[in-house]
Amino acid sequence: MSKAWGENHVLRGLDFEVRAGEKVSIIGPSGSGKTTILRILMTLEYPDEGIVTVGGDPLWDVKRGSKPRETKQMRETRKKVGMVFQQFNLFPHMTVLENVIEAPVHVLGMPKAEAKERAVELLEMVGLQAHIGHRPPQLSGGQQQRVAIARALAMRPRVMLFDEPTSALDPELIGEVLGVIRELATTTDMTMLMVTHEMRFAQEISDRVVMFDKGVVVEKGPPEEIFTNPSHERTRSFLRAVLER
Amino acid sequence: MSKAWGENHVLRGLDFEVRAGEKVSIIGPSGSGKTTILRILMTLEYPDEGIVTVGGDPLWDVKRGSKPRETKQMRETRKKVGMVFQQFNLFPHMTVLENVIEAPVHVLGMPKAEAKERAVELLEMVGLQAHIGHRPPQLSGGQQQRVAIARALAMRPRVMLFDEPTSALDPELIGEVLGVIRELATTTDMTMLMVTHEMRFAQEISDRVVMFDKGVVVEKGPPEEIFTNPSHERTRSFLRAVLER
Amino acid sequence: MTWDFEYTLEFLPLVLRGLVVTVQVTLLGMAIALVVGLFVAVVRRLKIPVISQIFSFYVLFVRGTPLLVQLYVAYYILPDFGIQANAFVTGVIVIGLNYSSYTAEVYRSGIEGVAVGQWEAAKALSLPPSRLWGQIILPQGIRAIIPILGNYLIQMFKDSAVLSAITVVEMMQVALSFGNSNYQYLEPLTVAGLLYVAISYPASALIRVLERRFATTQ
Amino acid sequence: MSTIIEYAPFLLQGVGITILVSFLGCVLAVITAFVAGLMRLSSHRILRWPAAVFVEFFRGSSMLVQMFWLFYALPFFGIQLQPITAAVIALGFNEGAYAAEIVRGTILSRAKGQTEAAIALGMRPGLRMRRILIPQSIPAMLPNFGNIFVDLLKNSSLVSLVTVSELTFRAQQARTTTGDTVEIFLTILVVYFILSWLLSLLMAWLERRFALDRRKIPKIRPLKSILGGGAVR
Amino acid sequence: SKVEPGGGAAPDTLAKAKEQGYLRVAIANEPPYTKVEADGTVTGVEPDILAAVAKKLGIKEIQGTTVTYDSMIPGLNANRWDVIAAGLFMKQSRCEAVAYAEPVIVSTESFGVPKGNPKKITTVADVLANKDLKIAVLTGGFEEGILKTAKVPTDQQVVVKDARSGIEAVKAKRADAFLLPTLSLEDLLKDDKDMEITEPVEDAPKTGSSAAFRKDDTKLQEAYNAELKKFKETGEFDEILKKWGFDPTVVKGVTAEELCKNPG
């Protein structure tokens, strides 16, 4: 799969696979294309060429030079994928509860009562039962991000994408969000892809870490290996810059 | 010294002293008033009451209930203080060189040639000799922040204030700015006050660390002590949240 | 200079009645501008090949030409093509369409002003178009532009004076025609001018308050 | 078509006067905008208040009223302006009052971080305004000024109502004489459109020329100034 | 007039005009009374006479400004122009507001109506009799006064800004007839096959006009009247009138005083 913005080749002949239930962290310097991968998986961006499948179903199948269009197939496959954004992207004019039930009710067609019940459960899980009736702007960043996680989970996705879920947060609030993600990682069999700069956290929860630079995978492997004994110079220098300061 | 925004008492009976040449790091949770201290020292904000002196000269001397006015004395004292902002605040319509010589020429009345010469030296010091003729928007964040440091240094301040100088930067660019500050800390006898969330860095360069919460100093002392063996529960919980993730 | 108070009292009731017409013109014109503008904005946004471009050109052309000339064209030329309307109706329609080219842009900025993240979040949740527009985009987008639309309302209130050129009997026209039958423009024009300020100044002050309120609650 | 050809020189002179009036109006508007805008930013009430009254008055009433007033009422106060002068003043003051708010708003919007940086460098208020705030605000003001100029050009048609013999006025005359209403009005409609289009091209060029960060401005934005209009008003 | 522009002593317009070489005149561009040529020069019966008499007064030329009828007197009083020579017909209120010279033209009024006069409008009384009729008149024009004096309701009046608009109003069926001086209609409709002109309206007053000056410009008015009187004796005067389609004989003996009695 490839993707370019004009002359800027962001992803170059990328080819990798994530097994069902696997937890994968994507690391790499700024501008290396990490976000772009997630956005393509969420169909917010289209690849210039290549094939992407989710759980065996095709999501993208693009020939070079053609501009792909949204298909019904794609829309169905997309429902299996959930995403948590760096900037939370909650709907500010709806309450926390409304945010969480919006999609189950109007996309999956779940009855409202059932959706509410599930939403309350999820909000309890992320520790926000007390804020069900509040609106997002009244919450702290950490709380908002937890709502965003609950909202994505409400669709029961098979794959969850996290794009630097903590980088817009104050240092003290990061912990609470990472706590929720850790919980998810250890207690569910959801497939998780996470872009993060929290190296210690990535090491702790991932089955595999992928190091990325200039649109190609530099190195991938179990976290112990990547963090303690990287085989590429680029990985070493990146880790040095991020960790040793 | 005290400061309140309406009902929000940001600084409460603060009393502390920094010795000439000392490097002090200020840490503490968001909203604890760290920025406010620096802004009062830079006269961007006024205290509600209290006395502030710099190098023996009074900067603020405010009685409760009076609204202080800018005095000549204050303007003179202020020239001894320089500040580096989180958002750089470079002048976008001037080149890097013009940014650096602006104040020496128009405030100190330094001849242009001399100011230029010094500016070039400073820009070399921060590793930007190649960008002298560029405008700030053409530079990366890390480069911009280094120009901001050079610009502040050009006024030969006796005291330098840094307000989270790296928190607006991409992780990989943080290192270059910290490098410059480290260099300043170790090679000059300037007094330095720095608000930062980079704990390892604070530990490394500070003579003293001040832990701040809700407008009061919770704890202060040499960095080894604060970081490895904090005596207050608040400090411990803060450090845990920030470091252990 | 002498100010003729007797004369002033004589025309004041007439001018105030003209003011009522001015307000009518403004409200009706704005109603047209709001509806047509939304239609134009949405059609342009949908990017239907030829039609969206025609609408873009419409906005461009209407904005690039003077209201006065548009009024003349509509008033003097349209009847040639069999379109009949009296001055009042012509005036209201023209000023409404004229402003629709502005409101279309305001709507557009409102729609575009909704954070990209909101579109993306809606897409990530697979929300259908009806929910996307009805629940996510328009509620947020229109809220943000209410003060701007308010400013256009005030602007239209003032611009409606131009309708006097096609003899719509609004406040300006009343002032002028009273002035001409008594051969004295000074008093009626001054009074009309002051009435415009007396209404539009408090109105824009009100909008500034609204604007601040909207800004802080967002 | 024959009417247009016969009246072309007559109408073209009108175009000339339209351009002249608009140009002078723009110059006056810019001067007015900076004087009134900066006065409103002053910390002295004596400067702030008259500027505020001026701006609110000219923004608050209709330009047409202002023109008629300047033309037919002002002479009773002993001031006899030439028609063109009255037209230019009405256009320049009215649009200038709007533009004054642009000047004020743009400078204010820059003010926070930039003012603080300047204070931190020991710069006094006058120096800050002159060296930092005004120069860097100008590029940001350009698009808004572009809208003001296009607006002013269009409003110059109103001066036909106070006997300035510009394009619309002459079109009316030619129409009265010949009765060829359709040809004449459609022609000037197109002429105005072309004029505002050229003006917005010029503004787009200026914008690019003086952009602080040239990369952020797309290369060609021909009609943006016409399109971008209004929101400030 | 109620107030004086500039407030000071009455200025000597005659002397000033002589010195600067021109007189500022308000016209309406309504042939045959006034006309603006494609090259911008001002002509028509009244301006031609004004120019001729002014020359005799030692004023080289006249400079015309085209204005709507409603702005002529306010503009004159605001010192925007020195004289009106536009077929601005005399009537009581106007004669109180300005100083007319002796009449140079006398005119009748007619209706401009669609071919065949489908609504059969020939007199003001016809208009009063049928409430559905709408009559176009010029804003501030003499005819507006006629309707007003006859108490024709305002919703039966369609006020237009210029003569061409009046014709178009009738064609667009915004009005059923356009009340205007007979000669003006003849000029406007000379090539028009869709409209016709009624016989002079019997119950409309006889009207006439001439140059109008500011009330305090008596010196100019008197000098002008004196020269005009002499000029009327010459064949030149008759020629100008005939050139524009007027009958010189009907003017003879009619005075401003008489026409100023017209109501309105």
Ligand SMILES: Nc1ncnc2c1ncn2[C@@H]1O[C@H](COP(=O)(O)OP(=O)(O)OP(=O)(O)O)[C@@H](O)[C@H]1O
């Ligand atoms: N919409 C876009 N248009 C043009 N270029 C884009 C766009 N989105 C991303 N890019 C470019 O693509 C490259 C990769 O972007 P991407 O956001 O995937 O990087 P990233 O690895 O997520 O970086 P970061 O750590 O800063 O988030 C960058 O050079 C970026 O400037």
Ligand SMILES: Nc1ncnc2c1ncn2[C@@H]1O[C@H](COP(=O)(O)OP(=O)(O)OP(=O)(O)O)[C@@H](O)[C@H]1O
């Ligand atoms: N101009 C202001 N008006 C009102 N309240 C303010 C203002 N500036 C700061 N505050 C409030 O004062 C408190 C302290 O702010 P300050 O910026 O000093 O905190 P901080 O310790 O620097 O926090 P952070 O780590 O988020 O930068 C906060 O509660 C903040 O909301």
Ligand SMILES: [Mg+2]
């Ligand atoms: Mg990214």
Ligand SMILES: [Mg+2]
């Ligand atoms: Mg801070």
